[in-house]
Amino acid sequence: MKTAVLVGCGAMSDGWLKALAEVPELATGIRVTGLVDLDLATAKSRAEKHNLTVATGSDLGAMLEAQKPDLVFDLVIPAARAEVVKTALAHGAHVLSEKPMANTMAEAQALVTFAQQAGRLHAVIQNRRFLPGIRRIKAALPQIGALTAVHVDFFIGAHFGGFRDQMDHVLLLDMAIHTFDAARWIIDRQPIGVYARETNPKGSWYKHGASADALFDFEGGVTMTYRGSWCAEGANTAWEASWRIIGTEGTILWDGNEGITCHRVAGDEGFFRPLAPVAIPPAPPMVEGHAGVILDFLRAVESRTPPLTQGADNIRSLAMVFAAIDSATSGARTDMRPL
Numbered sequence: 001m002k003t004a005v006l007v008g009c010g011a012m013s014d015g016w017l018k019a020l021a022e023v024p025e026l027a028t029g030i031r032v033t034g035l036v037d038l039d040l041a042t043a044k045s046r047a048e049k050h051n052l053t054v055a056t057g058s059d060l061g062a063m064l065e066a067q068k069p070d071l072v073f074d075l076v077i078p079a080a081r082a083e084v085v086k087t088a089l090a091h092g093a094h095v096l097s098e099k100p101m102a103n104t105m106a107e108a109q110a111l112v113t114f115a116q117q118a119g120r121l122h123a124v125i126q127n128r129r130f131l132p133g134i135r136r137i138k139a140a141l142p143q144i145g146a147l148t149a150v151h152v153d154f155f156i157g158a159h160f161g162g163f164r165d166q167m168d169h170v171l172l173l174d175m176a177i178h179t180f181d182a183a184r185w186i187i188d189r190q191p192i193g194v195y196a197r198e199t200n201p202k203g204s205w206y207k208h209g210a211s212a213d214a215l216f217d218f219e220g221g222v223t224m225t226y227r228g229s230w231c232a233e234g235a236n237t238a239w240e241a242s243w244r245i246i247g248t249e250g251t252i253l254w255d256g257n258e259g260i261t262c263h264r265v266a267g268d269e270g271f272f273r274p275l276a277p278v279a280i281p282p283a284p285p286m287v288e289g290h291a292g293v294i295l296d297f298l299r300a301v302e303s304r305t306p307p308l309t310q311g312a313d314n315i316r317s318l319a320m321v322f323a324a325i326d327s328a329t330s331g332a333r334t335d336m337r338p339l
């Protein structure tokens with residue numbers, strides 16, 4: 001049984017605490033011993049809501065001194081992340097952070113180095129990797145030959161209110177990290193450059209960057225296009241986006257949920273070559289979403305193996321976000337150096 005302190009008791013913490021209590025593998029593997037929030041009343045009310053008899057506090061360092069947990073769950077706002085992760089690693093804890101991994105590339109790089117020096121794991125919640133749909137796509141990729149292109153559409157008319165309405169680069173910074181990370185996992189190569197454009201369309205209820213288009217080059221000549229908007233009313237895609245994945249021998253279409261079709265070439269004559277449908281088997285049973293990432297992290301800590309979403313790799317998805325912002329800002333293509 002590992003002990004954990006959770007820091008940042010805002011909106012996201014409800015889902016975490018529910019998963020930790022209700023998913024059997026987590027309930028038997030992790031015991032939360034402390035809740036921390038800058039606002040002590042928030043930490044206390046979260047403990048009360050989830051019937052937790054745990055320490056509460058507003059000072060992470062003091063909590064870690066007192067509790068000496070194996071794990072720290074970091075759910076603070078992005079601007080506070082780097083300091084929180086450093087403090088947790090310095091106290092000998094393994095850290096699982098909410099996305100995004102950091103507020104800047106320099107911060108993210110420093111966290112990778114810091115975790116290595118501390119000899120502790122730092123991983124990031126990329127919950128989209130822990131859904132049956134993307135697992136089925138990953139398993140089906142060999143059916144379409146060599147991967148050449150991935151085209152992704154994300155269109156959701158989302159009225160959050162709150163901080164997102166005032167953010168710069170809102171779509172790329174707050175949402176595209178999920179889609180870019182999923183694309184990078186599917187493509188399984190390094191991104192090498194991007195041309196991107198951001199707009200804030202007429203009628204947008206956001207201050208900046210509610211829509212974006214990006215064209216990424218990956219190693220090996222694989223391309224990825226992204227068209228996205230958070231102010232497109234009328235025909236929402238899934239939160240996981242809508243995908244066209246093209247290989248040398250066929251195409252997979254994925255609606256982001258359970259709708260997956262795959263066709264591959266079944267003959268070498270005719271203007272349109274004959275196609276055969278390929279059945280895509282269901283994913284093996286799995287713990288999904290946030291709970292899946294937390295469980296993967298727990299297993300990694302127990303076995304001292306890298307988790308799927310470790311920071312040293314996740315920084316490459318964050319690099320896609322910042323390269324896209326850089327390109328959209330400069331109006332020119334941004335080259336990406338391998339990380």
Ligand SMILES: NC(=O)c1ccc[n+]([C@@H]2O[C@H](COP(=O)([O-])OP(=O)(O)OC[C@H]3O[C@@H](n4cnc5c(N)ncnc54)[C@H](O)[C@@H]3O)[C@@H](O)[C@H]2O)c1
Pocket residue numbers: 007008009010011012013036037038039042060075076077078080084098099100125127
């Ligand atoms: N993975 C997902 O699908 C997903 C979805 C939504 C949000 N998120 C991410 O989760 C994180 C938290 O989002 P939220 O919606 O819960 O935000 P929130 O604003 O509701 O809560 C953040 C909490 O952190 C506390 N906090 C800030 N700085 C702190 C510090 N230095 N020490 C202790 N507490 C501190 C605040 O007081 C607040 O209670 C963000 O990084 C966000 O991007 C992830």
